[in-house]
Amino acid sequence: MNLGRISLIDPGLLPLVEGSRAFYANRMPGRGPRNWDELRAARANIATSAPSQPPAVEQVAKVHGRSVPLRIHEPIEGPATGVLLEIHGGGFYLGSAAAGDVRNRRLADALGITVVSVDYRLAPEHPWPAAPEDCETAALWLLEHSEHRFGTTRIALSGFSAGATLSVATLLRLRARGIAGVDAAVLQFGTYDLSAQTPAGRLIADEYFLEAYAEAASDRTHPDLSPIYADLAGLPPLLMVVGDADILLRDNLTMAARLSAAGVDVDLRVHPEAPHGFTAHPTPMAQAALDGIETWLRGHLA
Numbered sequence: 001m002n003l004g005r006i007s008l009i010d011p012g013l014l015p016l017v018e019g020s021r022a023f024y025a026n027r028m029p030g031r032g033p034r035n036w037d038e039l040r041a042a043r044a045n046i047a048t049s050a051p052s053q054p055p056a057v058e059q060v061a062k063v064h065g066r067s068v069p070l071r072i073h074e075p076i077e078g079p080a081t082g083v084l085l086e087i088h089g090g091g092f093y094l095g096s097a098a099a100g101d102v103r104n105r106r107l108a109d110a111l112g113i114t115v116v117s118v119d120y121r122l123a124p125e126h127p128w129p130a131a132p133e134d135c136e137t138a139a140l141w142l143l144e145h146s147e148h149r150f151g152t153t154r155i156a157l158s159g160f161s162a163g164a165t166l167s168v169a170t171l172l173r174l175r176a177r178g179i180a181g182v183d184a185a186v187l188q189f190g191t192y193d194l195s196a197q198t199p200a201g202r203l204i205a206d207e208y209f210l211e212a213y214a215e216a217a218s219d220r221t222h223p224d225l226s227p228i229y230a231d232l233a234g235l236p237p238l239l240m241v242v243g244d245a246d247i248l249l250r251d252n253l254t255m256a257a258r259l260s261a262a263g264v265d266v267d268l269r270v271h272p273e274a275p276h277g278f279t280a281h282p283t284p285m286a287q288a289a290l291d292g293i294e295t296w297l298r299g300h301l302a
Contacts, residue, residue, distance in 0.1 A: 008253075008270040009244065013288060017273050020283035024275070032091050034208050036124065039093055049098045052105035056098070056117075061141035068134040069119040070141075071097045073108040074150065080114040082154035082183075082301025083146050087135055087170070089161030089188075089277070091209035093123045111298055114150045116142060120166070124212040131162075131213070132169040132224055139170050143181045154301045157185040158293075161277060162209075164190025168227040171235050182236050184300035186293055189242045189276055192228040192255040195220035200250035201228075228255055232262040239267045239296045241289055243274025267296065 033039035056071035074080060086104055088095040097117035104115040120134035139157070147153050159167030164187035171182060193201030194214050204210070214220050223230030228251070238259060242252040249270070256268040269292060271278065271285050279286045279293075 008268065009272050010269070013272055013285065016284040016288055020273065020278075020281075020285040023281060023283045024273075027281075029275070032207060032209055033093070036212075039124075039208070039212070042094060046094070046099075049096070050102050052101040054105075056101050056105070061118075061138050063137050063140040063144065066133060066137045068137045068141075069097070070138060071101065071104070071117045071119070073101070073105045073115045073117075075108045075112045075114065077109070078112055079151045080108075081112050082152050082156060082297075083114045083116060083142055083150055084111075084297065084301070085135075085139055085142055085155065085157050085170075086115055086117040087120070087157065087159040087163035087166045088117065089159070089163045090122075091207075092128075092131055092162045092165075092213035093209055095122075095162075107294070111294060111301065113297070113301055114152075123209070124215065127212065127216045128214050128225055129216075131166055132173065135166045135170045136173045139174060139182070140179075143174075143179065153181070155182050156297060156301055157182055158188075158297075159186070159190060160188045160279070161190065164188055165192060165194075165227065168192070168230075168235075169224050172223060172227065172230055175234055180234070180236075184237045184239070184297070185235075186239045186241070186297065188279055188293075189246050189248050189252060190255070191248050192226060192251050194226045195229075197221060198228065198251075198254065200248070200254055201226075203247055203250070228258065232259050232264055235259065235262075235264045237265040237267070237300065239269070239293065241269050241271070241279065241293065243271045243276070243278045243285075245273050246276040246278075248276060 033042045059070045097119040108115045118138040121130040157167045196205035221229045259266045
């Protein structure tokens with residue numbers, strides 16, 4: 001642990017480090033696919049997603065001539081107090097909305113909210129700007145239909161890894177339209193410089209997902225690709241979650257600083273000895289982070 005980051009870490013998390021180390025001691029560090037062949041193999045090896053009970057309701061959102069598939073989980077008991085648009089991770093080239101069904105069903109019932117997950121198009125078959133277009137379409141559909149469909153106008157976004165990047169891109173696209181209907185967003189260890197021009201961005205310059213996702217862009221500093229370069233003023237309150245063993249830590253720290261400088265209400269939570277994607281791991285640190293996310297969301301969607 002870097003002692004220079006101690007001040008960013010809640011001391012209450014430190015006792016959880018030892019219990020989390022046991023999990024990582026028996027786990028080989030992972031790395032994403034490094035080319036198209038490895039990506040195809042990774043997709044072929046993905047296990048079938050476990051179904052939720054009750055199952056998700058499938059819906060196609062149609063707005064402004066665009067359409068995107070959604071998976072909807074409404075709370076079993078009582079009307080929803082808010083709606084969470086969940087954007088899955090996977091390096092822009094892996095993952096699906098269905099993979100989050102069990103987690104999203106549990107979240108819907110635990111918080112009494114509707115969780116809507118968007119099945120955005122994946123790279124490299126559909127490079128940028130396909131994914132942010134799909135996420136924007138889902139957000140626009142929610143803003144138009146949430147009150148009469150789900151009985152609430154409280155809307156939040158949540159993104160995991162690449163989904164966090166897409167969450168910020170979605171907020172920026174809505175702001176460009178003059179729409180301010182999103183009340184909050186949770187960003188879990190996103191990547192905010194895909195241009196590899198900042199010191200943080202250069203740490204992942206050799207990752208294949210950059211080529212797969214951003215190959216069509218003539219300028220990878222475009223804010224829709226690399227939100228670190230955006231004018232960030234006017235965004236809603238944000239919760240940022242990252243581990244201090246994440247290669248994207250510097251990127252998240254820089255993004256948090258830029259958001260704060262733009263006047264955005266940012267709650268940055270750095271978790272000790274936690275790697276990228278740690279909230280998906282069965283560790284005490286992950287559970288603490290997830291509990292914190294739920295408490296934060298409850299406060300913004302109640």
